[in-house]
Amino acid sequence: MTAPVAVTGPRVLLHFWEHQFIRFRKTFRSTITAGLVGPLMYLLGIGIGLGTQVDARAAELGTDSYVDYVGPGLMAASAMQLAASESLWQTGGLLRWRGVYVSITSTPLAITQLFVGHVAWIGFRTFVSAVMYLIVLLAFGIVGSPLALLAPVVAALTGMAFAAPISAWTGWSMSKGPGEQSFPMILRLGIIPLFLFSGAFYPIEQLPIVLEWIARVVPVWHGVELIRALILGEGVGLLAGLGHVAVLLSYTAAGIAVGQRTFVRVLGS
Amino acid sequence: MAMAVEARSLTKRFGEFTAVDGIDLTVERGESFAMLGPNGAGKSSTMRMISTVSPATSGQLSVLGLDPATDGQAIRSRMGVVAQDDNLDDALTVRENIMIYGRYFGLSWAAARSKADELLQFAQLEDRSGAQVNSLSGGMKRRLAIARALVNDPDLVLLDEPTTGLDPQARHLLWERLYQLKERGVTLVLTTHYMDEAEQLSDRLVVMDQARIVAEGSPSSLIAEHVSKEVLEIRYPAEANVDLADLGLRTEELADRTLIYTDRGEDTLAVLVNSGRTPSSSLVRRASLEDVFLALTGRRLVE
Amino acid sequence: MMASWLLVERNLLSYRRTPAVLLSAMFEPFIFLFGLGVGLGKLIEDVEWHGDAISYPAFVAPGLIAVAAMNGALFEMSFNFYFKLRESKTYDAVLATPLSLRNVVDGELSWAMLRGGLYSIVFLVALALFGLLASWWSVLIPFAALLVGLGFASLASWATTFVRGWQDFDLFFLATQPLFVLSTTFFALEVYPEWARPIVQATPLYHGVDLIRDLARGTLAWSSVGNVAYLCAMVAVGRALATRRSAQLLTT
Numbered sequence: 001m002t003a004p005v006a007v008t009g010p011r012v013l014l015h016f017w018e019h020q021f022i023r024f025r026k027t028f029r030s031t032i033t034a035g036l037v038g039p040l041m042y043l044l045g046i047g048i049g050l051g052t053q054v055d056a057r058a059a060e061l062g063t064d065s066y067v068d069y070v071g072p073g074l075m076a077a078s079a080m081q082l083a084a085s086e087s088l089w090q091t092g093g094l095l096r097w098r099g100v101y102v103s104i105t106s107t108p109l110a111i112t113q114l115f116v117g118h119v120a121w122i123g124f125r126t127f128v129s130a131v132m133y134l135i136v137l138l139a140f141g142i143v144g145s146p147l148a149l150l151a152p153v154v155a156a157l158t159g160m161a162f163a164a165p166i167s168a169w170t171g172w173s174m175s176k177g178p179g180e181q182s183f184p185m186i187l188r189l190g191i192i193p194l195f196l197f198s199g200a201f202y203p204i205e206q207l208p209i210v211l212e213w214i215a216r217v218v219p220v221w222h223g224v225e226l227i228r229a230l231i232l233g234e235g236v237g238l239l240a241g242l243g244h245v246a247v248l249l250s251y252t253a254a255g256i257a258v259g260q261r262t263f264v265r266v267l268g269s
Numbered sequence: 270m271a272m273a274v275e276a277r278s279l280t281k282r283f284g285e286f287t288a289v290d291g292i293d294l295t296v297e298r299g300e301s302f303a304m305l306g307p308n309g310a311g312k313s314s315t316m317r318m319i320s321t322v323s324p325a326t327s328g329q330l331s332v333l334g335l336d337p338a339t340d341g342q343a344i345r346s347r348m349g350v351v352a353q354d355d356n357l358d359d360a361l362t363v364r365e366n367i368m369i370y371g372r373y374f375g376l377s378w379a380a381a382r383s384k385a386d387e388l389l390q391f392a393q394l395e396d397r398s399g400a401q402v403n404s405l406s407g408g409m410k411r412r413l414a415i416a417r418a419l420v421n422d423p424d425l426v427l428l429d430e431p432t433t434g435l436d437p438q439a440r441h442l443l444w445e446r447l448y449q450l451k452e453r454g455v456t457l458v459l460t461t462h463y464m465d466e467a468e469q470l471s472d473r474l475v476v477m478d479q480a481r482i483v484a485e486g487s488p489s490s491l492i493a494e495h496v497s498k499e500v501l502e503i504r505y506p507a508e509a510n511v512d513l514a515d516l517g518l519r520t521e522e523l524a525d526r527t528l529i530y531t532d533r534g535e536d537t538l539a540v541l542v543n544s545g546r547t548p549s550s551s552l553v554r555r556a557s558l559e560d561v562f563l564a565l566t567g568r569r570l571v572e
Numbered sequence: 573m574m575a576s577w578l579l580v581e582r583n584l585l586s587y588r589r590t591p592a593v594l595l596s597a598m599f600e601p602f603i604f605l606f607g608l609g610v611g612l613g614k615l616i617e618d619v620e621w622h623g624d625a626i627s628y629p630a631f632v633a634p635g636l637i638a639v640a641a642m643n644g645a646l647f648e649m650s651f652n653f654y655f656k657l658r659e660s661k662t663y664d665a666v667l668a669t670p671l672s673l674r675n676v677v678d679g680e681l682s683w684a685m686l687r688g689g690l691y692s693i694v695f696l697v698a699l700a701l702f703g704l705l706a707s708w709w710s711v712l713i714p715f716a717a718l719l720v721g722l723g724f725a726s727l728a729s730w731a732t733t734f735v736r737g738w739q740d741f742d743l744f745f746l747a748t749q750p751l752f753v754l755s756t757t758f759f760a761l762e763v764y765p766e767w768a769r770p771i772v773q774a775t776p777l778y779h780g781v782d783l784i785r786d787l788a789r790g791t792l793a794w795s796s797v798g799n800v801a802y803l804c805a806m807v808a809v810g811r812a813l814a815t816r817r818s819a820q821l822l823t824t
Binding site: 343361418 | 578581582585586660661662664665666667668669670671672822823824
């Protein structure tokens with residue numbers, strides 16, 4: 001028998017990921033298909049089906065057809081949806097009902113590291129789903145540039161920009177707040193509207209001015225714009241591109257800072 | 270008046286597996302009756318058949334003089350059931366749990382409310398009346414489950430392992446409440462794998478093992494019939510090879526100690542000491558139902 | 573009948589402290605109406621329905637009534653039904669009372685139907701105020717919505733008896749998501765190529781959407797009788813299957 005070695009630094013995070021990966025492997029197929037079917041259905045139903053009614057005016061959107069407009073945008077909007085539901089139900093379960101994270105606190109992994117690993121893990125999950133979805137877009141002939149290869153990375157960033165703050169909420173909610181009763185409401189009244197107002201389906205300029213500004217402030221629209229530019233090869237100004245990335249990263253960083261505290265509160269006491 | 274429970278050749282099979290194998294049992298009105306046995310002996314399956322949710326595969330069963338197969342509803346309206354895992358409704362408060370249950374038994378809201386208050390007092394839960402079920406301790410949950418089962422003033426109460434998983438203090442409080450019920454003339458049928466519980470609560474019991482009844486009687490008569498008054502438990506160092514055959518007493522070799530069944534434990538110990546076979550440790554105790562079970566099956570109740 | 577109502581009472585009681593969970597779903601059809609109907613409406617010219625040109629919101633709105641009825645019923649008969657069936661063992665406790673298994677199933681179906689119905693009716697009233705309804709036949713829409721809710725509740729409860737763990741609900745919603753997006757809620761059947769139309773017409777939500785849109789526009793036809801018959805059959809079959817499966821799980 002080999003004696004356990006004291007594990008420190010980034011190595012512990014690696015083990016945390018191994019743990020997550022083993023859990024993920026068991027439900028891999030249903031989770032992946034579920035993550036893929038959602039955007040695919042919107043692509044078919046709204047992009048192509050409803051697109052028949054919109055195509056005549058697709059030029060106003062700056063694309064050849066409506067599906068070209070919707071297809072790339074959906075990658076970011078779906079990344080947000082996946083990350084949000086993972087950050088609520090899945091995270092709540094890990095924290096509370098299944099106690100998985102509670103048991104991790106008795107390992108060398110610090111709770112603050114655990115939170116970073118947790119957010120990165122959800123980023124990885126969204127990345128995997130985005131890669132699969134990109135293959136679908138390729139099959140539909142919607143990809144117009146090799147820069148599209150960067151799109152799943154942006155999807156992961158978009159996912160993390162939601163995963164970090166929402167997981168922070170879940171941590172707070174499970175210790176001091178209203179608990180899982182808030183989850184369906186956040187999804188229904190927060191995430192679904194953001195999904196529809198994200199700029200994936202039509203330019204946010206068509207929204208009433210208040211909603212338009214909400215859309216600009218919330219990270220999903222930045223993901224939508226950047227991913228659409230990358231996939232269609234429209235080219236996006238370097239400055240604008242960096243701006244979008246900066247918004248996504250700042251949400252992630254702010255969420256991590258808060259989330260580390262709420263996780264310490266729920267797991268450390 | 271009909272017997273509370275009467276079973277003849279009662280059998281329950283799940284596919285190839287026989288959970289209850291042709292048992293006969295009778296529970297009289299006002300009696301407190303226990304089924305003692307290890308996990309998987311068939312106690313819970315028998316309880317489920319009595320509670321009318323599980324149809325018997327063969328044999329006869331009558332509960333409060335009625336047939337569970339056809340009169341399930343009439344039987345249930347006069348019976349209270351406390352399931353092993355409580356089955357409390359955790360979307361409701363403590364008091365609401367009793368109230369909505371009262372509604373299921375046909376009480377009006379007003380009657381359900383006053384009944385709930387009465388039962389909360391009986392279960393010593395008045396101060397938790399508005400609490401969520403999840404905030405209760407294990408013992409409180411079990412008391413609530415019992416209070417809920419009494420909402421229809423049942424003639425017969427079934428309790429499946431009422432104190433499994435509870436700490437000693439919670440167990441004693443529960444036993445006290447169940448004893449009060451018995452005093453009121455309620456018929457109790459309970460399952461347990463704790464011999465002390467069966468001794469404390471039952472007038473009469475059956476010992477079950479591997480889907481069958483292996484013994485029946487009152488706790489004291491079973492002990493008198495199957496084992497001696499006392500048990501001498503002794504330990505020798507692992508390498509010692511001590512022969513006890515000359516004592517002429519029944520002995521039982523366990524992994525960590527030896528049991529000697531004797532009517533006078535101290536005398537038997539003296540015999541061992543005088544003949545140079547002093548054990549490294551020894552204990553004389555009263556014989557229990559655990560010993561009955563061991564004598565009958567060669568195995569212990571709680572592994 | 574009365575006995576089944578007791579289950580509805582239990583559910584009402586359980587939501588008394590958390591009405592927000594129940595009521596927040598009420599906003600869902602509004603969000604879709606504004607998010608897609610109005611937002612996209614700016615890009616979509618009038619849509620044709622039975623020879624009339626109608627605005628896109630007026631086309632989508634009746635479809636969303638059917639979706640609301642479906643979603644309300646699905647939410648209740650998926651997670652909540654599963655939790656009560658398997659995790660909290662609520663029904664085991666109910667079956668120790670004079671209530672029968674049939675009472676339990678019928679009670680839960682009624683509750684799910686009422687929940688879906690509540691969402692549809694609130695939305696319907698709003699549509700009337702927005703002037704998006706074109707016919708007095710609309711007064712029958714609540715009944716159609718209850719039928720849609722009951723139909724989905726019946727089938728969903730049967731499906732939920734097969735669920736082995738929370739993860740399986742991914743697959744459950746894998747089946748319902750396409751219904752939402754593809755069942756002519758957002759565009760007419762004629763958009764599909766000829767060969768695909770019978771497939772769409774075989775799915776349950778299509779019948780709810782078609783029936784309610786015909787009521788809202790006053791364009792009832794023989795096909796509406798077919799819609800009603802399909803939904804009734806769905807209720808009968810789903811309820812029978814769900815009762816049988818629940819009996820296998822709860823009373824063995």
